[in-house]
Amino acid sequence: xxxxxxxxxxxxxxxxxxxxxxxxxxxxxxxxxxxxxxxxxxxxxxxxxxxxxxxxxxxxxxxxxxxxxxxxxxxxxxxxxxxxxxxxxxxxxxxxxxxxxxxxxxxxxxxxxxxxxxxxxxxxxxxxxxxxxxxxxx
Ligand SMILES: [Fe+2]
Numbered sequence: 306x307x308x309x310x311x312x313x314x315x316x317x318x319x320x321x322x323x324x325x326x327x328x329x330x331x332x333x334x335x336x337x338x339x340x341x342x343x344x345x346x347x348x349x350x351x352x353x354x355x356x357x358x359x360x361x362x363x364x365x366x367x368x369x370x371x372x373x374x375x376x377x378x379x380x381x382x383x384x385x386x387x388x389x390x391x392x393x394x395x396x397x398x399x400x401x402x403x404x405x406x407x408x409x410x411x412x413x414x415x416x417x418x419x420x421x422x423x424x425x426x427x428x429x430x431x432x433x434x435x436x437x438x439x440x441x442x443x
Contacts, residue, residue: 325368328360339413366392
């Protein structure tokens with residue numbers, strides 16, 4: 306009986322976590338991976354509280370119009386005025402927060418683990434003379 310209860314609780318939790326189209330993607334690095342530039346508490350809060358809330362609230366807003374679960378987040382945001390009026394504000398706020406946080410995780414990387422694009426490097430050299438001069442400015 307105890308095993309059954311444990312299984313039921315686990316199944317219930319997984320069902321809740323996987324409800325809706327939009328998901329909380331795994332953070333691609335540890336919370337402390339960006340220290341000393343961004344501390345682990347800040348990362349934890351943004352991921353577990355902000356991003357999670359945006360995902361849950363976005364999915365909750367779309368419950369009223371489940372056909373919208375099929376749409377991509379950019380399509381929802383870019384065509385906000387075409388959405389039912391009763392969810393436009395919720396999709397703008399929570400869809401925007403969802404997109405921003407999802408994007409945020411993809412542009413961050415622990416020091417020394419990502420290469421600068423050639424295009425950015427050329428722009429910095431053009432504007433500062435060299436990468437070392439750019440770094441010296443900051
Ligand atoms: Fe945040």
